[in-house]
Amino acid sequence: MRIPIAKYHGCGNDFVLVRASWVQDRDPAALARMLCERHTGIGADGLIIVKENPLEMIFYNQDGSRAPMCGNGIRCFAAYCRDQGIEQRAHYAVQTLAGIQQVHVRTETPFQVEIDMGMPKEDRSLIGIASPIWGQKIPLDGGVCVQAYSLFMGTIHTVVFSDDPAGDAKRIGASLCAHPLYAYGTNVNFVQILDEETMRVCTYERGCGVTLACGSGACASLVCAHRLGKMSAHATVCLEKGTLDITIQADGHVCMSGPAVRIMEGEMII
Numbered sequence: 001m002r003i004p005i006a007k008y009h010g011c012g013n014d015f016v017l018v019r020a021s022w023v024q025d026r027d028p029a030a031l032a033r034m035l036c037e038r039h040t041g042i043g044a045d046g047l048i049i050v051k052e053n054p055l056e057m058i059f060y061n062q063d064g065s066r067a068p069m070c071g072n073g074i075r076c077f078a079a080y081c082r083d084q085g086i087e088q089r090a091h092y093a094v095q096t097l098a099g100i101q102q103v104h105v106r107t108e109t110p111f112q113v114e115i116d117m118g119m120p121k122e123d124r125s126l127i128g129i130a131s132p133i134w135g136q137k138i139p140l141d142g143g144v145c146v147q148a149y150s151l152f153m154g155t156i157h158t159v160v161f162s163d164d165p166a167g168d169a170k171r172i173g174a175s176l177c178a179h180p181l182y183a184y185g186t187n188v189n190f191v192q193i194l195d196e197e198t199m200r201v202c203t204y205e206r207g208c209g210v211t212l213a214c215g216s217g218a219c220a221s222l223v224c225a226h227r228l229g230k231m232s233a234h235a236t237v238c239l240e241k242g243t244l245d246i247t248i249q250a251d252g253h254v255c256m257s258g259p260a261v262r263i264m265e266g267e268m269i270i
């Protein structure tokens, strides 16, 4: 059996994309684990299933868990839809588990797209926490204690300010991601503020581990830093393989603009 697939990345966050018609009655979680495996599969942080009429992005992490939204993923979804002739308009809507997202293609070559990521949310039921976590000190293994801020920005995010985001993501990302305070786990963003319009973010992702970039995490990081008066409402977020331009609009919507790059197209032999 051969399945047509494509691989894209957004600032180093990489995805395998497949049309929903090829998934049919296969278990999508098992397919995600198989395709995303870096030695015996294609290798990716997540699997994106592209559904048409209406357009829908169905997202699975590398470990087969489902996530409601993926900021870098939806830019890759938009690039795939353009490359495959599925959608050529500059503005359109995409259904996700986190609701309808608005896509605005800015430039075709290089492919740059803006996503209206909607409003950040504080509902405890969405974040999977019993009481608000906003500046709370959370003790972790090894006597480490972090000050954490949690919110829902398309998916569950926690922000920790750090002088060594890459090192902290490796050292303590996993234990905070799986901390019992979070019923569904949390993505953890380690944020270093460089100036009031520039920040560096390294993310330990739920269902995947440390990734080179996390789009919704970059948005959550700016929301948090802005609310705390540390950053302005607009920032360049520096990630391992690129930058994202993020703006918190006057109506509270968070808009993320950035690249999506096609790496390959081919067939996966199953």
Ligand SMILES: N[C@@H](CCC[C@H](N)C(=O)O)C(=O)O
Binding pocket: 013, 046, 061, 066, 067, 068, 069, 070, 071, 072, 073, 155, 156, 187, 205, 206, 207, 208, 211, 213, 214, 215, 216, 217
């Ligand atoms: N990399 C993504 C987020 C992917 C989902 C996340 N791991 C989760 O389980 O919530 C992004 O760019 O937003």
